[in-house]
Amino acid sequence: HLKDEVFVGSQVLIPFGNQELISGYVVALHDDLAATQFGAERIKESALQADGQVVTLPKTRPIVEVLESEPLFDRAYVSLLHWVAEYYAAGIAEVIAAAIPSDIGPRIKRIARLAVPANDTLFVQLPRSFEPQEEVIMRQLQNAKSKVVSLKTLKQRSALTQSKFYAALTRLRQLGVVIVENENAAKAAPKTVQCVIATGEPGRTKKQQEILSALSRAGGQLPVSQLSKTASTTASTIKKMCSDGVLQVTQQEILRDPLQSLVDKHASVPAPSLTPHQSAAFSTLSEQLTDILDHGRPVEGPWLLHGVTGSGKTEIYMRLIEDALKRGRSALMLVPEISLTPQLAQRLVGRFGNQVAVWHSALSAGERFDTWRRLRAGQARVLLGARSAILASLPDLGLIILDEEHDSSYKQSSPSPRYHARTVAFERGKRENALILLGSATPDVATHRDCVAANRIVLLPERVFKQPLPKSVLVDMRQEYVMGNGGIFSLPLQEKMAQRLQRGEQIILLINRRGYASHVFCKACGFVVRCRNCSVSLVFHQTAGEREGRLVCHHCAFTATSWRTCPACKCPFIKQFGLGTQRVEQEVADLFPAARLLRLDSDITAKRGAFEEVFNTFASGGADILIGTQIVAKGLDIAKVTLVGVLAADSAFNLPDYRSMERGFQLLTQVSGRAGRGEHPGEVVLQTYSLDLPALTLARKQDYATFAQQELASREAFEYPPFSQIIRVVLSSEAIEQVEAAADQLAEELSSHLEQDFTEDQVKILGPAPCLIERIRGRFRYHLIIKNLAENRGRTAITRFLRTRRGQGGLVMAIDVDALDLI
Numbered sequence: 001h002l003k004d005e006v007f008v009g010s011q012v013l014i015p016f017g018n019q020e021l022i023s024g025y026v027v028a029l030h031d032d033l034a035a036t037q038f039g040a041e042r043i044k045e046s047a048l049q050a051d052g053q054v055v056t057l058p059k060t061r062p063i064v065e066v067l068e069s070e071p072l073f074d075r076a077y078v079s080l081l082h083w084v085a086e087y088y089a090a091g092i093a094e095v096i097a098a099a100i101p102s103d104i105g106p107r108i109k110r111i112a113r114l115a116v117p118a119n120d121t122l123f124v125q126l127p128r129s130f131e132p133q134e135e136v137i138m139r140q141l142q143n144a145k146s147k148v149v150s151l152k153t154l155k156q157r158s159a160l161t162q163s164k165f166y167a168a169l170t171r172l173r174q175l176g177v178v179i180v181e182n183e184n185a186a187k188a189a190p191k192t193v194q195c196v197i198a199t200g201e202p203g204r205t206k207k208q209q210e211i212l213s214a215l216s217r218a219g220g221q222l223p224v225s226q227l228s229k230t231a232s233t234t235a236s237t238i239k240k241m242c243s244d245g246v247l248q249v250t251q252q253e254i255l256r257d258p259l260q261s262l263v264d265k266h267a268s269v270p271a272p273s274l275t276p277h278q279s280a281a282f283s284t285l286s287e288q289l290t291d292i293l294d295h296g297r298p299v300e301g302p303w304l305l306h307g308v309t310g311s312g313k314t315e316i317y318m319r320l321i322e323d324a325l326k327r328g329r330s331a332l333m334l335v336p337e338i339s340l341t342p343q344l345a346q347r348l349v350g351r352f353g354n355q356v357a358v359w360h361s362a363l364s365a366g367e368r369f370d371t372w373r374r375l376r377a378g379q380a381r382v383l384l385g386a387r388s389a390i391l392a393s394l395p396d397l398g399l400i401i402l403d404e405e406h407d408s409s410y411k412q413s414s415p416s417p418r419y420h421a422r423t424v425a426f427e428r429g430k431r432e433n434a435l436i437l438l439g440s441a442t443p444d445v446a447t448h449r450d451c452v453a454a455n456r457i458v459l460l461p462e463r464v465f466k467q468p469l470p471k472s473v474l475v476d477m478r479q480e481y482v483m484g485n486g487g488i489f490s491l492p493l494q495e496k497m498a499q500r501l502q503r504g505e506q507i508i509l510l511i512n513r514r515g516y517a518s519h520v521f522c523k524a525c526g527f528v529v530r531c532r533n534c535s536v537s538l539v540f541h542q543t544a545g546e547r548e549g550r551l552v553c554h555h556c557a558f559t560a561t562s563w564r565t566c567p568a569c570k571c572p573f574i575k576q577f578g579l580g581t582q583r584v585e586q587e588v589a590d591l592f593p594a595a596r597l598l599r600l601d602s603d604i605t606a607k608r609g610a611f612e613e614v615f616n617t618f619a620s621g622g623a624d625i626l627i628g629t630q631i632v633a634k635g636l637d638i639a640k641v642t643l644v645g646v647l648a649a650d651s652a653f654n655l656p657d658y659r660s661m662e663r664g665f666q667l668l669t670q671v672s673g674r675a676g677r678g679e680h681p682g683e684v685v686l687q688t689y690s691l692d693l694p695a696l697t698l699a700r701k702q703d704y705a706t707f708a709q710q711e712l713a714s715r716e717a718f719e720y721p722p723f724s725q726i727i728r729v730v731l732s733s734e735a736i737e738q739v740e741a742a743a744d745q746l747a748e749e750l751s752s753h754l755e756q757d758f759t760e761d762q763v764k765i766l767g768p769a770p771c772l773i774e775r776i777r778g779r780f781r782y783h784l785i786i787k788n789l790a791e792n793r794g795r796t797a798i799t800r801f802l803r804t805r806r807g808q809g810g811l812v813m814a815i816d817v818d819a820l821d822l823i
């Protein structure tokens with residue numbers, strides 16, 4: 001009977017467990033449960049027991065209510081989400097939650113109230129006395145001021161366990177004394193304003209006629225307040241016109257758009273003519289786009305635009321977007337962190353006006369709701385977003401761009417689904433026949449290798465105005481120390497800084513740690529102050545207005561304030577060591593008291609809008625020196641920056657995992673790329689304690705080709721990606737014995753399971769071993785690192801097996817396919 005109301009993408013209310021109703025999305029429709037493509041496979045998979053036996057299928061349940069018939073997405077989209085779930089061994093509900101923010105759809109709040117107005121006599125009138133638990137619930141409902149309480153609140157206030165609470169509530173409902181209902185708690189809904197339009201009746205007076213023509217000049221429809229301003233009249237005059245039948249009131253929806261202020265200001269910005277290099281790159285890519293969009297050529301893989309920093313990649317993106325739009329297709333442009341690229345939204349709006357939409361976590365519920373509907377309706381055809389935008393429902397997709405494709409923030413490491421936007425982009429591009437374009441100055445070595453092999457690469461070897469890449473020097477800090485300089489700035493860096501300040505040019509300093517000092521330890525007994533919940537040392541932070549400072553855990557935010565004496569030996573020789581952004585800021589202030597400083601790290605950017613503020617101040621010349629963590633390496637395009645100093649360049653390479661060389665190389669190349677973008681050439685000073693790191697020397701020379709070659713050779717030797725696929729499984733529990741035992745057992749079972757179909761060379765299981773950070777937030781962590789050399793067949797076998805091993809008493813298992821974070 002719901003056939004005409006329920007579609008894929010509709011939102012419905014369904015019974016869950018014994019009592020609860022929950023809202024959900026329809027992801028498939030079918031006549032026969034067992035025969036569905038997804039249903040049957042999913043159910044079998046989740047029902048597969050440890051011994052490999054299929055248990056009984058779950059029962060079907062009726063849909064209680066159709067909340068919203070109009071689909072929020074379509075079948076092809078659901079199929080993509082299923083692919084993500086399958087590839088990353090995630091639940092489809094987790095993928096939907098990542099793709100479709102909960103505040104988009106209507107949400108249901110379950111509320112309870114007394115059937116009879118509350119008073120004490122109720123208890124007397126009832127034929128039986130209540131059980132204690134029922135009485136608790138009755139009292140709560142009687143005490144509730146509004147007489148209506150959400151089930152969630154009621155359950156909290158009653159302090160009963162889940163099952164006891166629902167059992168008691170059910171009895172009360174059966175007795176007819178408590179009523180439970182749904183309340184539509186939609187967070188986001190269309191926003192409307194009252195407007196007036198002409199009815200077609202002529203104005204009765206000269207004034208009325210004037211108002212009518214003012215209205216028609218303004219497009220025929222305006223809110224009352226605006227009309228009275230535009231026609232310089234009063235609200236009562238307009239009301240009179242309504243009662244005269246000359247005007248009538250309508251509700252007009254207004255779309256909330258975070259880019260509105262940019263759109264309002266926007267004056268169409270003409271495209272600059274391309275440089276010869278840009279022209280060559282663009283014509284190759286544009287040809288590809290034509291082949292795919294006009295001739296339906298299947299998409300085989302991504303193209304790489306490898307262009308040095310400042311070579312004009314964004315201009316090429318915009319030309320291609322224009323091409324896609326001309327053909328009636330839409331375009332998706334991803335950037336690592338959208339809040340860090342305020343210039344980009346501006347450039348896109350300058351070119352494409354109100355066709356541009358943005359998608360990121362800082363949108364309000366209303367903005368998100370309206371953006372989603374603008375995309376669905378085809379009103380917004382260029383979507384700029386961070387990682388999760390790859391999961392947005394965007395019809396007629398013709399082009400997917402990932403700028404700074406090497407950036408690891410494209411991979412979600414927690415929570416599940418642990419997807420990589422680039423991997424999803426491949427799949428999506430193939431399915432929807434869209435050109436996939438990856439751009440970077442420092443491509444992921446795996447991307448580079450694949451694109452070179454497939455001959456899908458275009459180069460921009462020079463900056464737009466042929467500005468030279470900055471000159472870079474390495475300074476040996478051990479040598480500085482021997483020469484009597486024990487400070488954090490080498491003499492060459494100090495000299496160059498003084499010179500820039502004098503010339504009124506700008507400086508960026510990179511230090512890869514926030515806070516003041518990296519750790520605190522006792523010079524008398526060697527005690528290092530560690531977190532209570534995590535196996536890491538605490539970081540010293542100096543907070544404005546606090547004399548003492550505090551010690552903070554960067555994993556769980558545990559904070560200790562009094563640490564002036566050693567907790568172990570009680571002596572006062574406890575001291576801070578290592579460098580953080582705050583200490584650098586202080587030392588720069590001591591060294592150059594007149595310089596205007598800004599700091600940029602995640603302590604600062606935690607405040608909404610703070611990044612833009614710091615960025616705008618620095619970009620407009622309101623400060624001389626910007627000190628920050630890797631945030632300052634990303635995307636800043638500021639002409640007056642002519643010096644970049646990296647205070648501990650070797651520390652970029654220090655994280656113990658297989659990508660540390662690549663990450664260090666990328667960071668140093670990117671941060672160096674901030675210098676010398678304007679008319680004055682740039683310089684870079686890399687301070688280090690180890691001169692013999694080959695990657696450091698290559699980063700200094702910005703020699704990507706040699707770096708990639710060496711890096712790939714060492715990856716191949718150790719069978720790291722792209723020569724294998726890494727699947728990581730992290731087990732955690734509050735009880736160390738439990739994790740240890742579970743990890744051992746899992747490794748054993750997995751290896752015997754794989755033995756049948758794979759040789760030892762095809763799938764290798766490393767571990768179990770404690771994670772590098774063995775304890776986080778009070779939970780002990782063990783992991784298995786699986787190297788899969790058997791491609792899809794290997795991955796499927798591994799993830800299928802792992803899926804059968806989920807969640808047992810207090811133990812949590814996290815599966816990470818293509819894991820980047822191995823710590």
Ligand code: ADP
Pocket residue numbers: 272273274275278307308309310311312313314315464637
């Ligand atoms: P990338 O993305 O490669 O770092 P951008 O696209 O940001 O480089 O370009 C760097 C600067 O050069 C920007 O300020 C941009 O507006 C400008 N630019 C790019 N292409 C041209 C061109 N063809 N003519 C003039 N200026 C350009």
Ligand code: ZN
Pocket residue numbers: 531532533534553554555556557558777
């Ligand atoms: Zn901690």
